[in-house]
Amino acid sequence: MAAVNSFYVAAASTAASAAALQWWAGSLLDGAPAPRGAADGGGGGGDWLSTVLGSRVTVALLANLAAHVFLVLILALKTLFFVQLTSSETRKVLEHIINYVLYKGTFLPLVVPPNSRQIILWSSWLGLLCSLKMFQSLARERLEQLNASPSATPSRYFRVYSALLLVLSADVLWIKLCVGFCKSCNSKLFWLLFFEPLSIGFETLQSIMVHGFQLFDIWQRHLMDSGADYLDFQKSYKQAAGSFSEWRGRLIRHFGFVIDLISLLMSLGHYSMIFWLRGMAFHLVDAVLLLNLRALIASFLKRIKTYVKLRKALSSLDGALPDATYDDICAYDDECAICRGPMARAKKLSCNHLFHLACLRSWLDQGLMDGYSCPTCRRPLSLSSEHTRSSAAEVGNVQLIAEQLNMGLNQQRVPGHEHPIEHQNPSDAVWSTDA
Structure with a gap:
């Protein structure tokens, strides 16, 4: 209801602005001398237009009308897509x-x-x-x-x-x-x-x-x-869900990394262009511009470093955890506890809980905890003895995973989409942590 009321108020204000512009333009034309050639049927369109636009009040009223029309359009689109905020x-x-x-x-x-x-x-x-x-x-x-x-x-x-x-x-x-x-x-x-x-x-x-x-x-x-009409579709979806989820996670992660770098480069270009057009004047504003440029370059390098650490940690995760067998997947009803989707392939933790590798990566990517654990029972991430191929090597591998995750993934997100110093909303973490 508040959104509708705001829209009606903006529409009424726009109509009032249009009426004010029409009244002012009419008063200008009534008080101005008739353009030469108008009585003879000649073209006087340019004269009356120049007369109207020659007034600063007319320009102000035009700008005011344009702003109101733009506001009405924004409110209409907001109501269309989001109804009410x-x-x-x-x-x-x-x-x-x-x-x-x-x-x-x-x-x-x-x-x-x-x-x-x-x-x-x-x-x-x-x-x-x-x-x-x-x-x-x-x-x-x-x-x-x-x-x-x-x-x-x-x-x-x-x-x-x-x-x-x-x-x-x-x-x-x-x-x-x-x-x-x-x-x-x-x-x-x-x-x-x-x-x-x-x-x-x-x-x-x-x-x-x-x-x-x-x-x-x-x-x-x-x-x-x-319903039952889609049982065949459900069966085929279960068979392809695991590989599709993993492929999708890789695409989102790599594409998100590229987009982050492009966004940082666009912000860097924006400030560099302003600095170039302005020139070096050794004023306070130049110091602010240099600080922005320095922060953007630091964010760019930090994003690359954390991405490299992320790749190393997640590649080690695949080899450190054993694959779940067909019997294991059937015993857990063929469902991943993270995405609630069916599993064709899964990784098995030491607590015997099964997850898609891509979903487990997404869980670990978020970096919300100091110690990484099972999403279901919160047991620390480790390997059980019966699934250990080589005890010493696997334990060392798990320790390496934990170290890389704790050191690198907590710093995965960096600001820079809007400004290098602005902190990002935690809800935006999906743009690079979704696997």
């Missing part, structure tokens, strides 16, 4: 918008000429990108909530998922418009138009891939729960 979602959206404006818009006045044309252009640029980031973060958080909800349906999930498709489409369209604009303007300043849209595009593409897999899982569960 919770208080927590509203707070997070405001925090993201404030951080984005502070970290991306604060430095623009250093290089943007102080004229009305440039101010309108870069304000529109920043406002559109803030809206895209808002919808992107909202969609990611809402999809994570739906994925954890047992009552989520494919239609509800796809409704929110469509917001990511809209963000990607709008971002691609905006990049095309920026390309055309830069071709008509021979200025290095407009190279700044591309860094942030490219970063948003790659991040949205990653979210589409990750949540697309989750949408596929929800659709499969919906089919299997719908």
Whole structure:
């Protein structure tokens, strides 16, 4: 109800802005002398347009109307995709918008000429990108909530998922418009138009891939729960679930690593371009820019190091844990306790609990504990004696796994999607820890 009320208020305010603009333009035309040639049927369209746009009040009213129309569009899309936001979602959206404006818009006045044309252009640029980031973060958080909800349906999930498709489409369209604009303007300043849209595009593409897999899982569960008509489908799904889950985990992990590096490079390019256009002036703002660049470079190198540690730890995990036999899988009802999905292949812990290797990697990737343990019984990760191929070698291997996990995986996530100093929301951990 609050969302509908806000939409109605914004629509009424937009109508009032349009009426005020129409009244002011009419008063200007009534008080202005008739353009030459108008009485003879000549073209006077350019004269009345220049008369109307020559007033600063008219320009202000036009900007006000455009802002109201944009607000109505944003509220309509928000209601369409998310219906109503919770208080927590509203707070997070405001925090993201404030951080984005502070970290991306604060430095623009250093290089943007102080004229009305440039101010309108870069304000529109920043406002559109803030809206895209808002919808992107909202969609990611809402999809994570739906994925954890047992009552989520494919239609509800796809409704929110469509917001990511809209963000990607709008971002691609905006990049095309920026390309055309830069071709008509021979200025290095407009190279700044591309860094942030490219970063948003790659991040949205990653979210589409990750949540697309989750949408596929929800659709499969919906089919299997719908009745006996899908027994054949359920049987084939069980046979392929293990290998598909492992392949998907690798794809998400590697693609997420590449996207993290690209996002860091886009932020690095944004600040480097501002620093280059401004030049070295040895002011306080230059020190802030250098600190941002230094933090981005450190985050870039840290992301590479933690990814290498992650690869080493997870590759050791596969060899250290024994494969579950067919009888073991049947005894545990062919179901992974992490993803609640069927198992064709599984790894067996010392406590005899079975999991998909990809799911176990995802559990360990999260780095939420100092000591890594079984997801079911919380027993410390180790090997039992009856499954030990070579006792000394396996014990050493497990110790190596624990050391690598405790040292490397707790530092897996690094900031940098929005700003190098900004801390990431813990709910965003799925973008690189989902296996």
